[in-house]
Amino acid sequence: MTGRVGDPDNPRMAEVAPGSEEMVLAFLAEAADDFVSGEAISGKLGLSRAAVWKHVNALRGQGYRIEAVPARGYRLVAIPDRLGALEIGPLLNTHDLGQVLHCSAEIPSTNDRARELADAGAAHGEVVVAECQTAGRGRRGRSWSSPAGQNLYLSVILRPSLPPQRAPELTLVASVAACEACRKAGVEAGIKWPNDVLVGGLKVAGILTELSAEPDVVHWVVLGIGVNLNSGSGDFPADLRGVATSLSIERGQPVPRALFAAALLSELEQWLDLHADQGFGPIRAAWRERSVTLGREVRADGEGGEITGVAEDIDETGALLVRARGGLVRVVAGDVRLVGRVDPEGA
């Protein structure tokens, strides 16, 4: 399902006009916990009262719980636990991110789909979401476990004004946003360099940044973000047990997925805006505050082979600075293993 959603007054909605049903839903979602009169809806959307009633019933048939109280009107009580444009769209308060949503029940990989869309000219902020990935990918060609109906798998297309050399900064921007979204969902998350989000040493979210560029100009960046929301401990494949966790395991109650998706996009947009306005400085500070890597003994790939030492800082390009035997080593690639406790990256 592809469509522009959100504010019905947004002139950009004309590009892919939402159906009346979607507009009724957006109207109800905007009112949040308040009732909206049938008259207000029909007046605003240019529909008959009977048509409004018909759309409300159709939405109920799709799993939306909508209260109807005489003399007060309609109120949206609950949305179904689906990741469609109808569910996420009305919850967005972004200016660009997710204003075009490409939602699928099943897809090989949201990053692959986003790359195709970007190559075909998709705009800054378009987002691909899937209920399930059949070939979900992590960093460096690893797979990303992506069962249906439990978690969040989304990819955001960006067209930043950055040289490719500065693309690693966006990875750290995304890690700060993902960490913050997890914290706002009530879980004490932290960031492992460069961009894994951990809770109590276990991985709850990962980020795969891919870009297309000329040596001096970025064509597009795709930020793929996977967050374990509602997987139970028995849902993880054997090789992820003791390595991964989910927000619901950590906080003891399920996470409404569409709400989390909208909140994540909102966080991401705010941090991206800050980065565009003020550069990497404030991102670096925010990353440091949330880091679980700094101050720890780590093992990493230095230029001359594997090194062990204390992670001291990240530099102004996002590289990790490790105090090893021979001096301070700059780590720009590969994985960092936290020494002395179970590590989500495994071997």
Add this chain to the structure above:
Amino acid sequence: MTGRVGDPDNPRMAEVAPGSEEMVLAFLAEAADDFVSGEAISGKLGLSRAAVWKHVNALRGQGYRIEAVPARGYRLVAIPDRLGALEIGPLLNTHDLGQVLHCSAEIPSTNDRARELADAGAAHGEVVVAECQTAGRGRRGRSWSSPAGQNLYLSVILRPSLPPQRAPELTLVASVAACEACRKAGVEAGIKWPNDVLVGGLKVAGILTELSAEPDVVHWVVLGIGVNLNSGSGDFPADLRGVATSLSIERGQPVPRALFAAALLSELEQWLDLHADQGFGPIRAAWRERSVTLGREVRADGEGGEITGVAEDIDETGALLVRARGGLVRVVAGDVRLVGRVDPEGA
């Protein structure tokens, strides 16, 4: 036309087996100016003498001039002026580059096709060649004039072991190779930073480098190289007159295109091998020797806006160092305009 060509003993040829006709041609091409007996060909390729004769005649029907002298055998005298795998393949002396050739009469853009192939898993060294591009691209979204039958438009897929930060080095490697191929074709070519090849101030070749990467690992690089070989001065569109030239204009005789394509791929592979073995140092030295930018007054885009000054050097990352009023400025992106003469980049 797609096919593996070259040494019939190469086990990799089994992947896309060439036809017997192609193998006969490769055999003749390998012998260069020498005669090869029909007996030798039939023995080596496991064909009857009659079959060899049939293939020779079929090749003649396609425009190959093959001499047949009793008691001496066959000799390849001339190949048709086409850029197919049959024409380029037998001339190649590379180990990787062009061992798989994707040749088309007409294509929107060789870089676009190479990108698609790379995304689909094409190997290091696969090459896309077209007689004509209908949407040929230059740097930064500019168009590249690509009439049929006159010039060379090719794109090489590379899978280097480099972080994306070092990708600009490959652009300079390609410019040295293209410049050298032009020089070996008898034309006194030089390089304008970063990678235009000029003759007497006029542009004869351009390079478009594109890459797909994660922040710390390159998936692939596509090097697109366009060389004006046989365009006459009247063949250039109005906006390129006084800006572009061709090898044939400069040297006063046409360039055999397949031969030039094979020579260019050979140069490129040698310089890439040197880069892989010894790093950017020798490439930087080779670039400096061929530069028409260093020592000249230039106008360029610095970080704080346009600057004017003398181009002093390139640094160890390939960036141009310009001595401007405020000091030495590092130029990493955009165009450099040579001040005080007609400049192929135009405005």
